[in-house]
Amino acid sequence: MDFFNSPVHSWYSLYKRDLPWRNTRNPYLIWLSEIILQQTRIDQGMAYYSRFAAEFPTISDLADAPEDQILKLWQGLGYYSRARNLHFTAKFIQQNYNGIFPDNYNTIRSLKGIGEYTAAAIASISFNLEYPTVDGNVYRVLSRFFGIADPIDTSSGKKTFNNLAIELIKGVDPGMHNQAIMEFGALQCTPKGPNCNQCPLKERCFAFLNQKITELPVKQNKTKQRDRHFNYLVLSHRNHTWIRKREGKDIWKNLFEFPFIETEDEISIEKLTTLTEFDRIISTTDQAIIENVSDWKIHILSHQRIHYRFVRIQLTDKINGTEDFIRVNKEDIFxxxxxxxLETYLNEYMKNV
Ligand code: SF4
Incomplete structure (x- = not known):
């Protein structure tokens, strides 16, 4: 894994920001910085960190402080439960561990207000333990560089990234390594506009080499997609077909389309022709000859998956049920x-007119 680690570590030694908690391995101060930085911008968090570290230089100082004083100092950061948990855990460490921060991962992880990520940060930075911190920055860098499309918001996806992160951290300085990847994600491989042209990883980066930067990392539940099923009826009588303009609050408003019937599922053609809606459009089914039924295909939109197919119908006589539609010459449909x-279909359809 040196092909990944080495350039990231070198980059970190050159470009890392000089942040106050980077000059210490004191687990209390690392913990303090991690809790303050949760859901807080670094520039804002820095001022709070400096005030807390100055006011409460040790766990005992924090444990002995009245809660009101802590909350007052916390004011403006929001998420006040974080401050209360901080205080609770400081008192707990004071009472149960003589004010000495525990030095193994499982004990750290069991403390109130300390999750997997924070426990890994403290364990790696303060105690040189090989526990990877996998935050949003790390997901992004790893998914792009290694080309991993497993969704980062599923348990199986998390496991994939965590396993890779465990491999990467073996045999390196764990605290430096964790901070290096996170900093790399925060400054170099940013969500939008990563600096690929001046990236030490670009020659082996999957996303860069395959133009997948905007597609990685993948989130499954980012948008819940709704499945819809459109049966387009391509009516044909002599040189004419029928279309209509889409209206109302739905996709493709003001675009044109063939008459279509929306169904719950990918229903059979036999079932489709028994629907009232089908009769309403065609009106005289005995004068309608189904010429061709395409396979179902899927068209993906941001919030919808459109399953669609085209049913070509030759009308042999005057039709009654198409008042809602505009009759056009087939060549004018373009x-x-x-x-x-529909554009894709028309390009196919055109050949057969
Ligand atoms: S080449 Fe671009 S996408 Fe790949 S790791 Fe570097 S910054 Fe990120």
Whole structure:
């Protein structure tokens, strides 16, 4: 894993920010900085960290302080339960461990207000223990560099990244290593506009080499997608077909489309022709010959998955049920703005007119 670690570590030694908690391995101060920085910008967090470290230089000082004083000092940071947990745990360490911060991961992790990430940060930075910190920055760097598309918000995805992070941290300075990847993600491999051109990883970075930067990392539940099923009816009578303009609050508003029937599922053509909606559009089914039924395909939108197919129907006589639609010459249909999936179909359809 040196091909990844070595450039990131070198980059870190050159470009890391000089932050006050980077000059200490004191577990109490590392803990303090980690709790303050949760959901807080670094520049804002720095001022709070300096005030807390000055006011309460040791765990005992924090444990002995009245809660009101702690909350007052915390004011403006929000999430006051973090301050209360900080105080509770300081008193707990004072009473149970004589004010000495525990030095093994499991005990640290068992303390109130300390989750997996914070425990790993303290264990690695203060006690040289090989526990990786896997935060949003780390997910991003690893998913892009190694090309991992497992969703970062699923337990199996988390496990994949965690296993990789465990491999990466073996045999290196764990505290420096954890901070290096997080800093790399925060400054170099940023969510938007990563500095790929001047990146020491670019020659082996999967996302850079495959133009996948905007697609990685993957989040499964970012947007819940709704499945819809569109049966487009491509009616044909002599040189004419029928379309309509989409209206109302739905996708593709004001674009044109063929008459279509939305169904719950990918239903069979037999079932489709028995629907009232089908009769309403076609009206005289005995004069409608189904010429061709395409396979179901899927068109992905940001919040919807459109399952769609085209049913080509030859009308043999005058039709009654298409008043809602505009009759157009088949060759003129290309003048209308249509959704992408229809455009693709029309380009195929055109060949067969
Ligand atoms: S090349 Fe770009 S995407 Fe890849 S690690 Fe570097 S900054 Fe991130």
């Amino acid at each position: 003048n209308f703005a249509v959704p992408k999936l």
